[in-house]
Structure formats: C-alpha cells, structure tokens
Amino acid sequence: MRRKLHLLFICFIIGKFLFSQVPQLTENSKVSLLTCAAGDQLYSAFGHTAFRVQDPALGIDVVYNYGTFDFNQPNFYLNFTKGKMIYSLSRRRFESFLYEYELEKRWVKEQILNLDLGQRNQLLSFFEENYLPENRDYLYDPLLNNCSSITGDILKEQFGDAVVFDGSYLEKQYTFRQLVRQFMDVNTWSMFGIDLAFGSPVDRTATVQEHMFLPYYTMEQLRNTTLNGKALVLRERSILDYNEHTQNSFFPLSPLFWFLMLFAFTAIITYFDYRHKARSRWLDFSLLFITGFAGTFLFLLWVAADHTSTPYNFNILWAFPLNMVVAFILAFQDKIPEWAPKYLWATLGLIALVLILWIFKVQIFSPVLIPLLLTLAIRYAYMIRYSKL
Numbered sequence: 001m002r003r004k005l006h007l008l009f010i011c012f013i014i015g016k017f018l019f020s021q022v023p024q025l026t027e028n029s030k031v032s033l034l035t036c037a038a039g040d041q042l043y044s045a046f047g048h049t050a051f052r053v054q055d056p057a058l059g060i061d062v063v064y065n066y067g068t069f070d071f072n073q074p075n076f077y078l079n080f081t082k083g084k085m086i087y088s089l090s091r092r093r094f095e096s097f098l099y100e101y102e103l104e105k106r107w108v109k110e111q112i113l114n115l116d117l118g119q120r121n122q123l124l125s126f127f128e129e130n131y132l133p134e135n136r137d138y139l140y141d142p143l144l145n146n147c148s149s150i151t152g153d154i155l156k157e158q159f160g161d162a163v164v165f166d167g168s169y170l171e172k173q174y175t176f177r178q179l180v181r182q183f184m185d186v187n188t189w190s191m192f193g194i195d196l197a198f199g200s201p202v203d204r205t206a207t208v209q210e211h212m213f214l215p216y217y218t219m220e221q222l223r224n225t226t227l228n229g230k231a232l233v234l235r236e237r238s239i240l241d242y243n244e245h246t247q248n249s250f251f252p253l254s255p256l257f258w259f260l261m262l263f264a265f266t267a268i269i270t271y272f273d274y275r276h277k278a279r280s281r282w283l284d285f286s287l288l289f290i291t292g293f294a295g296t297f298l299f300l301l302w303v304a305a306d307h308t309s310t311p312y313n314f315n316i317l318w319a320f321p322l323n324m325v326v327a328f329i330l331a332f333q334d335k336i337p338e339w340a341p342k343y344l345w346a347t348l349g350l351i352a353l354v355l356i357l358w359i360f361k362v363q364i365f366s367p368v369l370i371p372l373l374l375t376l377a378i379r380y381a382y383m384i385r386y387s388k389l
Contacts, residue, residue: 035109066138155225155232165209175364203361262372
C-alpha cells in the first residue's frame, strides 16, 4: 500500500511538472488582437482590447484579457478613488469571452499579427508568465496603464525597436481630454464628472503610442505599425458584426439643463432679494457649501490620491474648499461680516482666473460650467452689495 502511494505521488509530481510547462505552438498557430465595441456602461464606454492565441493542432483557443476587475474586491470604490485600483490578467476560452459581447450585441474585430513561429511562442510564454498568480495583478491607470495601452507596452517590451508605431494616420495628435470626449457627449453627467475630476495634466498632447489607451485607436494604430519593416497586421476580420451603440441623450436630464435652471432660479431669487433688501441665506449656504465640498474632494484627489490625471486641477478655483467653512458662518447671521466682502471679491477674482486659464488652454474646463459660474458670480456680487446696506 505504501509503495502504491509512493508511485502515485511521483506520478503527481511528474504530471504537475509536465503540464505546468508552456506548450510550444505549431506552424498553424495564430496570435491576434481583439478589439471590442464600446458598450452602454461607463466602464465599457471606450471599448475593449484583448489578445487571442489559437492553435488547432493543440486545441488551444484562449483570450488573455488585461481588463479584468472585480466589483466585489474589498474597498473597491475607495481604492478607485485613491488611484489604487488593481486590474488583473485573466485567461479564458475564446467562446466564453465572446459570449458577453454576443449578449450585448457589440461588434468584435480581430487583427491577426504577422509573427513568425518563434515570435508567437515568445508572446505565449510572456502571457503565461504574466498569468502566474504573483504576476497577473497590476496597478490600473485609466489613461496610461489599461487593457488597451498595455498592448503597445507589450509589443515594445517583447520586440523593442523592431516595432515602429507610425502616427501619420492621425489627422492631429490630441490631448487626453480631447480623446476621451470623442467617446462621450460633453453634456452628460458622466463626462461632466470626468471633466471635473481631471486636472491640467490631461490637457497635454498625447504621444502617438499614448493614443493607444483607447481600443479604437489601438486597432487603427496596429494597421499603421511595422515589425522589422513589415506590416504587423497580417489580415483582419469581423467576428461579430453588430452596429455601433449610440447614446441617446435627453436634454431635460442633462447637467446643462439643470445648471441653466439653477442660474434662472438664482437670478429670480436675487432679483426679489434686491427688491426687498433681503438675503436668502439658505441659497447662499447651499451654493457655498456644495462648491466648498466639491472643491475639498477635488483637492484630496490632487494631493492624497495616486491618480496621474487628477493633480493640478484648477476647478478648485471656483469650487473653492474654504467655501464650505464660510457657508456656515454666513448661514447664521443676516448681516454680512466685515471681512466677507473681501473674501467674496477674491472668489470673483478666482472665477475670472478660471476663464483666463481656459482661454490660454492651461486647463480646459467643461462648457457645462458656464451657467454655474454665472450663478456663483451673481450671488457673490449681490452679497457684496448687500454688505453695504
């Protein structure tokens, strides 16, 4: 009995060793890049990119997906806010990967890479090494290190200067903010939130390779990439041929509509305050507290988070963090304190500075902000006038 157990243990060790080795692909193998259409959810609004390795002789048809995350991770939303979001490389059968896109009716295109057998095996070994439990996780960055941008990084890491990204296909090189806005309507709450959180670093022009953080640009870039002087893409095909998803916006639900309503409402209240020589303290408290709270959050994203896209965010000039404190001071007394007019003049100056930074493209702000800035300016100016009564 002991001898049989000993033989079983030896067989187990040998089997584990043999099956843990990376298989050697045959001549009929292919390595390709899959590009998936944009979806309806925010996390899928820009599309998706993954690698596919197939070898009919070995029965291999798997997808290596660097865009895997889990909503059930501990502190998922807190880590996302802090810029400590962990993504993982997953490996799954191609049929299983494709099923999700069939359900959502999103197109999937495949670009078969023009690689020799040695290069295909080199990539497979790299993917398998990356898939080890100790290697599969990486620190996600929405602009610089995501499932799509990692494509260019992998090609450069594996093949070095033999890979050349030709950017002549680009009409112009865009900033990161311009690239994001190509896939989202500016007048949506999602895009407004992104514009609000993004700081001035995203208004620099992206390099040719940095455009590849968007899957559609990665697909187009590979069409204009060479490896050892030859086209990197051997051929393309559509796996799923659905129409592009379109987002139908409803203006009464948009941020611009509600900010225009706020502007009109504030203008009316201010007019009646002027006629009656009064001050609606609840309105002043609301505007100051909300902008101060927003500014405090943006400041924390700047100094306390690890995001590369949120520092130097000059939205805090109009969403001024001190407003949250001043809101409580002005809420409990009808008379404006002597120091308050100077503070209010300073806030008006900060709003003017926002416009100057916008004009000189130091930072591009959401155009949806305009009625909100006018709302704040009207109320600050009225409070200054009221302090003289």
